[in-house]
Amino acid sequence: MSTRSESRRLPRRLVQLYVGLALYGASSALLVESGLGLEPWNVLHQGLAELTGLTIGVVSIIVGAAVLLLWIPLRQRPGLGTVSNVFVVGIAMDGTLALVPDAHTLAVRIPLLVAGIVLNGVATGLYISASFGPGPRDGLMTGLHKRTGRSIRLVRTVLEVAVVATGFALGGTVGIGTVLYAVAIGPLAQLFLRVFAVRTAPGGSTVVATGQPERAILPR
Numbered sequence: 001m002s003t004r005s006e007s008r009r010l011p012r013r014l015v016q017l018y019v020g021l022a023l024y025g026a027s028s029a030l031l032v033e034s035g036l037g038l039e040p041w042n043v044l045h046q047g048l049a050e051l052t053g054l055t056i057g058v059v060s061i062i063v064g065a066a067v068l069l070l071w072i073p074l075r076q077r078p079g080l081g082t083v084s085n086v087f088v089v090g091i092a093m094d095g096t097l098a099l100v101p102d103a104h105t106l107a108v109r110i111p112l113l114v115a116g117i118v119l120n121g122v123a124t125g126l127y128i129s130a131s132f133g134p135g136p137r138d139g140l141m142t143g144l145h146k147r148t149g150r151s152i153r154l155v156r157t158v159l160e161v162a163v164v165a166t167g168f169a170l171g172g173t174v175g176i177g178t179v180l181y182a183v184a185i186g187p188l189a190q191l192f193l194r195v196f197a198v199r200t201a202p203g204g205s206t207v208v209a210t211g212q213p214e215r216a217i218l219p220r
C-alpha cells in the first residue's frame with residue numbers, strides 16, 4: 001500500500017478504531033445489564049468490582065493497564081489501538097451502564113443479552129479491521145503463545161478458564177450468556193471482520209482474517 005493510499009485510509013481506520021472500542025464497551029454493559037452471564041474477562045472485572053467497590057469500567061481500565069505491563073517481559077509492542085483499548089472500553093462501559101435502566105424481567109434481559117453479543121461482534125469487526133494493534137489481553141495471549149510454544153487455542157483456554165473461575169469466586173456473573181457468547185462470538189467476529197475490512201487499493205483485495213479469528217475474537 002502506498003503512503004498516499006495509506007493516508008487516505010487513515011481517517012476511516014481511526015473512526016473504526018474508536019467507534020469499535022466504544023461499541024465494545026457498550027456491548028459489555030448490555031451483557032452486564034442482562035444479568036445472564038458475561039464474557040470471560042468481564043466476569044473477572046465484575047468480581048473485582050464487587051470486591052473493591054469500584055465500577056466495572058474502572059476495574060477494566062486498571063486490569064487492562066496491569067496486563068499491558070506484562071507485555072514487557074513478553075517483548076510485545078503495543079499500538080495505538082492497544083493503549084486506546086485500555087481506556088475507551090472501560091469509559092464506554094460505565095457510560096452505558098449509567099444510561100441504560102436496570103432490567104428486571106426476562107422479556108427485557110434476554111433481548112439485552114442478544115443485543116450485547118451481536119453488538120460485540122460488530123465492535124470486534126470494526127476494531128480489529130482498523131489494524132492499530134491488539135488489545136492488551138489478546139496481546140498477552142499471543143505473547144504467551146510465542147514464549148511458550150503452546151497453541152493459541154490452549155493459551156487462550158487456560159487464560160479464560162482462569163479469569164472466569166477467579167471472577168466467579170469473587171462474585172462475577174457466569175450463566176447462559178457466558179456460554180452463548182463463547183459459541184456465537186467466533187462466527188460473528190469473522191462475519192464483521194469481512195464486512196469492515198479496509199480495501200488495500202482501488203479494485204484490490206481486502207485484508208481480512210481467514211479461518212477462526214482466534215487472535216481477534218476479544219479486542220481486549
